[in-house]
Amino acid sequence: MTVGESLPPVARWSVGGAFLEALASRDYQQMAATLSPKVRLRAMLPPGPTDWEGPATVAEVFGSWFGSAADFELIDAAVGEVGGRLHLSWRVRVRPAPFGIGDGWHVIEQHAYADAGEAITSLDLLCSGFRAEPANA
Numbered sequence: 001m002t003v004g005e006s007l008p009p010v011a012r013w014s015v016g017g018a019f020l021e022a023l024a025s026r027d028y029q030q031m032a033a034t035l036s037p038k039v040r041l042r043a044m045l046p047p048g049p050t051d052w053e054g055p056a057t058v059a060e061v062f063g064s065w066f067g068s069a070a071d072f073e074l075i076d077a078a079v080g081e082v083g084g085r086l087h088l089s090w091r092v093r094v095r096p097a098p099f100g101i102g103d104g105w106h107v108i109e110q111h112a113y114a115d116a117g118e119a120i121t122s123l124d125l126l127c128s129g130f131r132a133e134p135a136n137a
Contacts, residue, residue, distance in 0.1 A: 012116045016079040016086040019120060023090060024074040026066055032059035036119040046129035058123070065108075069094035075107070086114040088123075097130040106130040 015034050022031035035055035042051040043061075052058050066072060073093040080087040089111045097106035112125040 012118065013079050013081070013086065015116045015118065015120055016088050016114065019114075020077045020079065020088060020090060023062065023066070024077065026063075026072060028059040028063045028067065031062060032056055034120055035059070036121045039119070039121055039123070041123045041125060043123075043125040043127060045127045065098055066092065066094060068098055069096065071095040071105075082113065086112075086116050086120075088112045088114060093133070094130070097132075101130050102132055104135065105133040107133055 019031060019034040022028070022034060032055040035058055037055060038053070039055050039058055040051060040053050041058045041061065043049070052061055071094065075091040075093060077090040078088070080089075089109070091107065091109040093105050093107050095105045096103040107128075108130050109128040110125055112123045114120045114124075115122045
């Protein structure tokens, strides 16, 4: 590195942790606070690719997936980094699943790669879909 050359940006793990804490508590207002005003969420969902923009809209999307569940358990979550991008992953159990999918327990796992400084500016998400758990699980 030469004089005057700047260091590459470093992913902010703390904002990733704050995002996951908001998800764990289903606090979508707090989730929106972790997102930049121009955030973009691009998601590969079981029906196909889709995207949303803006912190309130992105938080509302997560609320539509998890907010109406009577029972919600965060099973696992992690923050990491890949080449300067945050890697966020989480697995949750919900009952009932949204969108009329079913009344029993469902598991969903999502992985996201995020660009982030003080706030998350973009999220690229891959979703397993809501998978029904066997009744004896």
